[in-house]
Amino acid sequence: MRDIKMEDYDMLVKINDERDIVVARQMVKDFAKRMGFSLADITKISTAVSELARNIFRYAGSGFIYIRENTGEEKEIEIAAVDKGPGIENVEAAVEAGFTTSKGSLGLGLSGVRRLMDSFFIESEVNRGTVVIVTKRRRTF
Amino acid sequence: MKDRVVTTIKLYNYLIVPVQIELDDSTVEAMQRQILSEIEEKAIEGVIIDVSLIDILDSYISYSLSETAIMAKMMGCDTVICGMQPHVALTLAQMGVNMRGIIFAQDLEDALSKLVKAREHS
Ligand SMILES: Nc1ncnc2c1ncn2[C@@H]1O[C@H](COP(=O)(O)OP(=O)(O)OP(=O)(O)O)[C@@H](O)[C@H]1O
Ligand SMILES: [Mg+2]
Numbered sequence: 001m002r003d004i005k006m007e008d009y010d011m012l013v014k015i016n017d018e019r020d021i022v023v024a025r026q027m028v029k030d031f032a033k034r035m036g037f038s039l040a041d042i043t044k045i046s047t048a049v050s051e052l053a054r055n056i057f058r059y060a061g062s063g064f065i066y067i068r069e070n071t072g073e074e075k076e077i078e079i080a081a082v083d084k085g086p087g088i089e090n091v092e093a094a095v096e097a098g099f100t101t102s103k104g105s106l107g108l109g110l111s112g113v114r115r116l117m118d119s120f121f122i123e124s125e126v127n128r129g130t131v132v133i134v135t136k137r138r139r140t141f
Numbered sequence: 142m143k144d145r146v147v148t149t150i151k152l153y154n155y156l157i158v159p160v161q162i163e164l165d166d167s168t169v170e171a172m173q174r175q176i177l178s179e180i181e182e183k184a185i186e187g188v189i190i191d192v193s194l195i196d197i198l199d200s201y202i203s204y205s206l207s208e209t210a211i212m213a214k215m216m217g218c219d220t221v222i223c224g225m226q227p228h229v230a231l232t233l234a235q236m237g238v239n240m241r242g243i244i245f246a247q248d249l250e251d252a253l254s255k256l257v258k259a260r261e262h263s
Binding site: 112 | 163165166167196197198199200201203204208226228229231232235236237238
C-alpha cells in the first residue's frame with residue numbers, strides 16, 4: 001500500500017465522527033479558495049472531499065484526509081483519503097456508478113469523485129485499508 | 142416539538158423550509174423526520190425546500206432529500222427544491238446524481254406556482 005506521510009502535505013483533517021465530514025469539506029473549500037480555484041471547481045473539490053470523508057467514516061470508522069498544493073507548470077490541489085479500515089474486496093466494482101454495499105445510498109461516491117477530479121488513484125487491501133488520491137489542476141482563463 | 146433542526150414557515154397548506162444550517166448526515170436525517178411529522182401535523186399539501194444557502198450537496202444528502210420527497214408523496218404531498226446554486230447543480234449533474242421525486246424551481250415564487258400546478262394535475 002502506498003505510504004502517505006504527513007510531512008509531505010500542507011494540511012490534515014482527522015475523520016473520527018460524522019461532523020468531521022463537514023469540517024473536512026469546509027477546510028478543503030478554504031484551501032482551494034486560497035489557491036485561486038474558480039467557484040465551480042471549489043464546489044467540485046469540496047463535494048469530492050465530502051464523499052471521501054463520508055466513506056472513511058462510514059466504512060472504516062476513522063482515517064485521515066491530507067491536502068496539499070502541487071506546484072509545477074500548473075498549480076494543482078492533491079487530496080489523499082487514507083484509512084486502515086476493512087478495505088474493498090472488488091475495487092473495480094466499487095468505482096462503478098451505482099455500486100454500493102450500503103442500504104439507502106446511490107453508490108455514486110467514488111464514481112462521482114472520479115468524474116469531478118482530473119486524476120483518480122485508488123488502492124485497497126482487504127483488512128488493511130484504503131487509499132484514494134485525487135488531484136485537480138487550477139485552470140486559468 | 143423536539144428534534145427541530147430547521148425553522149419552517151407554514152403558508153396556506155404549504156410548508157416552506159429555508160435550509161440555513163450546514164447539512165451533515167444526522168442533520169439531514171433529523172430534517173427528514175421533522176418535515177414528515179410536520180406534513181402530518183399541519184395537513185401540509187406541498188413542501189418547498191429552499192437550498193439557496195447550501196454550497197455543497199453530495200450524493201448522500203441528495204439521496205436523503207429525494208427519499209424525503211418520495212415519502213412525502215406517499216403522504217399526498219409534493220416536494221419542490223428551489224434556489225439551487227448553479228455550481229451545485231453542475232456538480233451534481235457531473236456526478237450523475239438524479240434526484241427522483243423532486244420538482245425543481247428557481248425561487249420561492251416559482252416554487253409556489255409549480256406546487257399549484259402539480260395540485261391541479263393530480
Ligand atoms: N474507505 C472505504 N473502505 C471500505 N470500503 C469502501 C470505502 N470506500 C468505499 N467503499 C466501498 O465501495 C462502495 C462504493 O462506494 P461509493 O462511495 O461509490 O458509494 P456508497 O458509499 O455506497 O454510496 P454513496 O457514496 O453514493 O452514498 C461502498 O458501498 C463500500 O462498499
Ligand atoms: Mg460513498
